[in-house]
Amino acid sequence: MSEAMKLFEVFIRSKRGLDHKHVGSLHAEDAAQALEYARDVYTRRSEGVSIWVVESSMITASQEDDCESFYDPLDDKPYRHATHYQLPEAVNNM
Amino acid sequence: MSEQHEQIFQNRIDAEEKIEPKDWMPEAYRRNLIRQISQHAHSEVIGMQPEGNWITRAPTLHRKAILLAKVQDEGGHGLYLYSAAETLGISREELIDALHEGRAKYASIFNYPAITWADIGAIGWLVDGAAIVNQVSLQRTSYGPYARGMVRICKEESFHQRQGYHIMMTLARGSADQKHMAQDALNRFWWPALMMFGPHDSESAHSAQSMKWKVKRQTNDELRQKFVDQSVAQAEEIGLTIPDPDLIWNEKRGHYDFGEIDWDEFAQVIAGNGPCNRQRLTHHRRAHEDGAWVREAMVSYQKKVQQRREAA
Numbered sequence A: 001m002s003e004a005m006k007l008f009e010v011f012i013r014s015k016r017g018l019d020h021k022h023v024g025s026l027h028a029e030d031a032a033q034a035l036e037y038a039r040d041v042y043t044r045r046s047e048g049v050s051i052w053v054v055e056s057s058m059i060t061a062s063q064e065d066d067c068e069s070f071y072d073p074l075d076d077k078p079y080r081h082a083t084h085y086q087l088p089e090a091v092n093n094m
Numbered sequence B: 001m002s003e004q005h006e007q008i009f010q011n012r013i014d015a016e017e018k019i020e021p022k023d024w025m026p027e028a029y030r031r032n033l034i035r036q037i038s039q040h041a042h043s044e045v046i047g048m049q050p051e052g053n054w055i056t057r058a059p060t061l062h063r064k065a066i067l068l069a070k071v072q073d074e075g076g077h078g079l080y081l082y083s084a085a086e087t088l089g090i091s092r093e094e095l096i097d098a099l100h101e102g103r104a105k106y107a108s109i110f111n112y113p114a115i116t117w118a119d120i121g122a123i124g125w126l127v128d129g130a131a132i133v134n135q136v137s138l139q140r141t142s143y144g145p146y147a148r149g150m151v152r153i154c155k156e157e158s159f160h161q162r163q164g165y166h167i168m169m170t171l172a173r174g175s176a177d178q179k180h181m182a183q184d185a186l187n188r189f190w191w192p193a194l195m196m197f198g199p200h201d202s203e204s205a206h207s208a209q210s211m212k213w214k215v216k217r218q219t220n221d222e223l224r225q226k227f228v229d230q231s232v233a234q235a236e237e238i239g240l241t242i243p244d245p246d247l248i249w250n251e252k253r254g255h256y257d258f259g260e261i262d263w264d265e266f267a268q269v270i271a272g273n274g275p276c277n278r279q280r281l282t283h284h285r286r287a288h289e290d291g292a293w294v295r296e297a298m299v300s301y302q303k304k305v306q307q308r309r310e311a312a
């Protein structure tokens, strides 16, 4: 692999109206090349109508190991869920 | 060329396909969307004021935590919607300026004050209830980022209406004074909630084009009818009376008939003369200006980090 190759993450929109979804990654010289490679590697069977490529180094990610402290402020709030509120049967489809 | 583009665009919409940010679109479609999405975003954010007003005065710690979580959700909804609007090539600053200068509107309902705790119940039940009717319909809007935002928002809304109804139910089953308070809130919020759906279809300036472009999927009057139909049983269940002497089941239509909205009041509130219009905008402007130093500090910190990185 040449020194200039960079890692790209590939996202594909399978259908208009849906979000782009991460499908994998690949090496390329630049973004334009990455798009073409992604087309050849990830959409050979018309899996998508639109591709995004993003340099992997541009992605900042949270770590799963930090889950406990990272999500701690959100875990004890059952009242954020609709099921928390008990309503009479007649109006319970609200 | 543009005629051909226009044909492809309309075909796509007729085929129930979504329009995505990089697609060609008529300039009027783009402007229409910016107007509607930003108005929706402003409503989420301005809507935090009447409810935020009660966070420190909620009757129990539990109710306070719930209200805080709800208001926090609304701020998030504003963010989703501003971001969707920004995919159309307009900046957050321009959107906020338009609000501050009165060029952009927000839902007229938020210009009414929340003067008792029961109002917080009525807002959740009726105002979020009406918003949900509208937003469920908009999950099928033709612009992709807006439609996806609506799906996310609808999921989060599910508890808003229920917590409001739960407040009303609790009051309605309480002392005579509490029940009276619940009825009073319903009396004041019912008609403004119906106004949330906008003018009659025959009077609505944007309706026909919006329907053709599938920006809107159901008309103002259709959505309003749906809301009335679902609300009647909900009021009955907790022994409250909807303040409309003309409200009656129409067997032939399979819907409730209901009285005429006071359109003069609607026009007054839209024109800026509702009970709280000035207060809402002044507060938003002040919060925005008071927060300026935070935004500036973030930028200057970022510059320092950058300089340090370059020096290293």
Ligand SMILES: [Fe+2]
Pocket: B044, B073, B074, B077, B153, B157
């Ligand atoms: Fe909301």
Ligand SMILES: [Fe+2]
Pocket: B074, B128, B131, B157, B160
């Ligand atoms: Fe809400």
